[in-house]
Amino acid sequence: MQKYNPYREFSNPFSIEDLEYIYTKTILIRRFEETILELFSQGKLNGTTHAYIGQEANAVACISAISNEDVLFSNHRCHGHFIMYTDNVRGLLAELMGLESGVCGGKGGSQHLHTGNFYSNGIQGGIVPVSTGMALAEKIKQTGNIVMVFLGDGTLGQGVVYESMNIAALWKLPVLFILENNYYAQSTPSHLQIAGSITDRAKAFSIPFYECSSNDVREIYPIIKDAVRFVRSIIQPYFVLLNTFRLCHHSKNDDHRPQEIIDQWKKKDPLLIGNELDQNIRKEIDSKIEKRIDDLVRELSGTYE
Amino acid sequence: MSEDPDVIMLGEDIIDPYGGAFKVTKGLSDKFPDRVFTTPISEAAIVGIANGLALRNKKPVVEIMFGDFISLAFDQILNHLSKFRSMYNNQVDPHVVIRTPMGGYRGYGPTHSQSLEKFLIGIPNIRVVYPSHIHALDDMLFNAIVQQNGPIIFIENKLLYSTFNSLPADGRLDDFYIVHSDGYFPTLTLSLNNFDHGDVTFVTFGGMTPMVLSQAVHLLIEEEILCEIVVLSEISPLDISPILASLKRTGRIITVEEGTTTASVGSEIIASVTTSGFQLLKVPPKKVAAIDDIVPSSKELERKYLPSKQLIFDTVTNMMTAEV
Numbered sequence: 001m002q003k004y005n006p007y008r009e010f011s012n013p014f015s016i017e018d019l020e021y022i023y024t025k026t027i028l029i030r031r032f033e034e035t036i037l038e039l040f041s042q043g044k045l046n047g048t049t050h051a052y053i054g055q056e057a058n059a060v061a062c063i064s065a066i067s068n069e070d071v072l073f074s075n076h077r078c079h080g081h082f083i084m085y086t087d088n089v090r091g092l093l094a095e096l097m098g099l100e101s102g103v104c105g106g107k108g109g110s111q112h113l114h115t116g117n118f119y120s121n122g123i124q125g126g127i128v129p130v131s132t133g134m135a136l137a138e139k140i141k142q143t144g145n146i147v148m149v150f151l152g153d154g155t156l157g158q159g160v161v162y163e164s165m166n167i168a169a170l171w172k173l174p175v176l177f178i179l180e181n182n183y184y185a186q187s188t189p190s191h192l193q194i195a196g197s198i199t200d201r202a203k204a205f206s207i208p209f210y211e212c213s214s215n216d217v218r219e220i221y222p223i224i225k226d227a228v229r230f231v232r233s234i235i236q237p238y239f240v241l242l243n244t245f246r247l248c249h250h251s252k253n254d255d256h257r258p259q260e261i262i263d264q265w266k267k268k269d270p271l272l273i274g275n276e277l278d279q280n281i282r283k284e285i286d287s288k289i290e291k292r293i294d295d296l297v298r299e300l301s302g303t304y305e
Numbered sequence: 306m307s308e309d310p311d312v313i314m315l316g317e318d319i320i321d322p323y324g325g326a327f328k329v330t331k332g333l334s335d336k337f338p339d340r341v342f343t344t345p346i347s348e349a350a351i352v353g354i355a356n357g358l359a360l361r362n363k364k365p366v367v368e369i370m371f372g373d374f375i376s377l378a379f380d381q382i383l384n385h386l387s388k389f390r391s392m393y394n395n396q397v398d399p400h401v402v403i404r405t406p407m408g409g410y411r412g413y414g415p416t417h418s419q420s421l422e423k424f425l426i427g428i429p430n431i432r433v434v435y436p437s438h439i440h441a442l443d444d445m446l447f448n449a450i451v452q453q454n455g456p457i458i459f460i461e462n463k464l465l466y467s468t469f470n471s472l473p474a475d476g477r478l479d480d481f482y483i484v485h486s487d488g489y490f491p492t493l494t495l496s497l498n499n500f501d502h503g504d505v506t507f508v509t510f511g512g513m514t515p516m517v518l519s520q521a522v523h524l525l526i527e528e529e530i531l532c533e534i535v536v537l538s539e540i541s542p543l544d545i546s547p548i549l550a551s552l553k554r555t556g557r558i559i560t561v562e563e564g565t566t567t568a569s570v571g572s573e574i575i576a577s578v579t580t581s582g583f584q585l586l587k588v589p590p591k592k593v594a595a596i597d598d599i600v601p602s603s604k605e606l607e608r609k610y611l612p613s614k615q616l617i618f619d620t621v622t623n624m625m626t627a628e629v
Contacts, residue, residue: 071361105394114393119360123384129350130385133357133365140313140339140363160380163350171342 002116004087007067014218020281022217023274026056028289029080030271032089033248035293036079036096040252044301045096049110052080054215054247057270058180059084061220062148062242065228068116071138071147073131076111077246078120081150085118093296101300117145125151125158128177132164135175139235146174146231154185156194156201168237169205176231177202177239178224184257186250202239213243215268306337309451313358314341315351316368326370327406327466348377352403356386359399366450372407372460373419386456387430402450406461407435408512408563409611414602420512420564420595422460426541426573433541434490435460437514439471439478440538448489462512480522481534490539492547497525503533503555505621508548508574510537513561513612520617527618530625540570548574549582556587559620563611566594588627591620 010018033051040049052059059080066072074081082092088103095102096110103115111122121127131149138145155161156179168175181198183190202209208230210223220242227238245265249255255262274282306312314333316325320343324331334341344351348369355365369375375382382403390398409418425433434457436445449457473483473493481495495518496503509517514536521532533551537543552558558578560571571592579590593612601607 103394104392104396107394108392112388112392114389114396119393121385121388123380126353126380126385129353129381130357130360132350133354133359134361135357136354137358137361137363141361160347160349160353163345163347164353166345167347167350167354170345 002068002086002118005068006063006085006087008064010064010221016277019273019276020285022060023271023277023282024285024289025060025084026270026273027286028089028292029056029059029083031289031293032083032092033079035297036093037248037252039297046098047109048251049079049096050077050251051248052077052246054265054269055180055182055244056080057215057217057220058178058242058244060270061217062178062224064221065224066146066148069143070145071117071131071134072119073127073134073147073149074113074118074120075124075127075150075152075155076120076122077152078111078113078150082113082118082120086115088115089292090296090300091115094300097300099300124155125161128155128158128161128164132168132173132175135168135173135237136171139174144232146176146228148176148178148228151177151179152185153179153181153183153190153198154188154193155179156198157185162201165202165205165207165237165239169207172236174231174235175237176227177207177237179239179241181241181243182246183243184246184250187256198241199239207237207239209239209241211241211243215244215270216273217270306333306340308447309364311362311364312340312450313363313365314368315344315355315365317344317346317351317370319343319368325368327463329404329461329466330368348374349381352378352381352401353385355401355403356381356389356399359401360389360397364400364402364450366402366404369403369405371417372405372421373416375403375405375421375425378403379424382425382431382456382458383428387428390430390455398455400454401456403456403458404446404461405458406463406466408462408464409600409607410464412602412604412607415599418600418607420562422511422540423562423564423569425458426543426570428541430456431541432457432539433460434458434539435462435511436490436538437493437511437536438465438468439473439493439514439536440491441472442470445490445538453489460511465512465515468515481518486544486547492538492544493536494547494551495521495534495536497521498531500533500554502531503551504531504625505533505557505559506548506551506555507532507534507559507561508537508571509534509561510540510570511563513563516612516614517561517617520614520621523614524618524621528622528625530621532621543573543577545574545577545581548578549585552578552582552585556585557624558586559591559593559624561593561612561617564594565597566592567597569594588624591624593617593620
């Protein structure tokens with residue numbers, strides 16, 4: 001059983017400690033993802049990855065609302081979720097390096113992670129019925145646990161997503177669908193992918209839903225907290241649409257998205273919350289995180305190759 | 306379901322009073338209402354849900370109504386169920402049993418008559434079991450659900466649903482002598498002369514077994530040709546040692562199956578046998594299988610397209626006359 005518990009009860013209104021916590025987690029994910037992209041470009045990491053840069057607020061807000069006994073199923077872009085849920089940065093880096101000490105012994109790699117109650121897989125949409133089945137298991141066992149599953153805008157192309165939503169609603173299963181809409185599925189903008197409205201899809205199955213367009217944990221968290229409480233106590237599915245943006249390319253390839261759109265979203269970078277901290281404390285957090293990651297890279301690179 | 310409270314059933318139209326398209330689950334939902342789920346027509350989701358249940362330590366049994374529909378769940382089988390154990394580095398071993406009937410000879414036409422087990426063999430970590438009417442089916446299915454681990458696809462046969470089990474007793478079944486391999490999914494080897502010697506080894510499984518057994522008797526009576534029959538139950542992974550043991554006596558192999566011939570179960574059996582037992586062969590191996598096309602609907606066309614008694618008979622007589 002994973003000892004680390006991601007659950008955090010934020011104060012209302014958020015306290016300065018809360019902001020420091022949010023910033024710490026955000027910069028941890030950000031620097032980790034930037035570091036591994038750097039390692040990939042230096043040829044020190046093998047294969048591919050899908051970085052979570054720009055979407056950190058979603059991971060921080062959503063995963064602070066659940067405990068390590070709730071189930072989390074993530075997708076190909078799972079590092080941010082993994083780091084928030086497990087804090088096992090060493091295990092993740094070792095996994096990316098293909099080391100036996102990695103979370104899955106180097107066999108799963110970036111997209112295929114499992115530890116404790118965290119799972120991920122790299123097939124769009126395929127994780128949704130599996131998550132639905134997990135929710136059924138938790139309901140039968142009467143554990144009170146919920147399943148939080150992360151989808152993307154592109155995932156809405158897969159039929160099995162709708163099969164799963166239908167059954168989740170029909171059988172009243174405790175699954176919380178979190179859709180991180182970053183407006184682009186790989187290189188394809190939403191208007192070439194998605195007909196109609198995203199939330200109407202939840203409505204079609206009578207699944208209650210909420211839409212949020214924010215990169216500020218303070219705005220996202222209360223929504224997720226309520227959604228989690230609903231799913232856990234009423235034992236029914238819920239759907240949250242989080243409109244966001246990734247400030248990096250899809251994986252390691254070219255990024256042809258219009259620069260103006262990227263620049264607009266940079267103004268809403270989740271890291272900006274750092275400006276609200278005491279800047280000395282911020283510098284301390286920055287260097288602690290930098291050291292944590294640097295030390296791990298150095299240590300694991302020694303056993304790598 | 307009585308034995309193990311973690312067993313859960315999922316499928317389309319499986320609840321009472323209907324009790325399933327072939328009535329296999331009749332009575333279960335009345336007796337265990339909390340553990341039998343009737344599903345929408347969503348094979349992909351149903352198998353995916355079973356995957357999720359199994360990852361959380363339940364023992365789901367999924368019924369896919371007709372084997373033809375298993376293609377709809379292929380991604381969940383291949384990219385999820387097959388991979389979880391290895392890619393998560395042995396931290397999980399989801400126990401899912403998928404039950405589905407294959408087979409034609411009933412005039413149901415192209416999409417309701419197929420034998421698709423050939424597309425399921427060779428998927429890593431997935432065991433495919435397709436027992437015959439002379440296997441102890443009750444025990445095997447019970448065992449597959451309650452005692453085994455990991456993913457199992459348990460194939461049944463539509464025609465055989467209406468025949469009775471014919472179980473060997475004391476090494477005999479009608480005119481045959483029978484030996485069996487060890488294990489929960491045994492291979493049965495049959496001989497008409499107590500394995501003294503033989504001319505041809507049939508290798509078959511599942512729904513073709515009655516036809517092969519009847520032709521073995523017919524060939525002895527009409528042509529004095531002695532056939533041994535190796536009846537598999539587990540077709541993937543494949544243990545060919547009973548086949549090689551028979552080939553030591555006969556030197557001739559014919560595989561018989563209901564699925565289409567190219568890249569079939571027989572193809573894999575023959576590849577495996579020629580790789581390991583080439584020196585045992587006196588003549589080239591032969592496959593009996595369906596023609597690479599649809600299963601036609603009309604009764605006469607279907608009988609021409611699917612393997613027939615005559616085809617089995619002629620394949621043997623031709624093999625015996627065409628000596629290398």
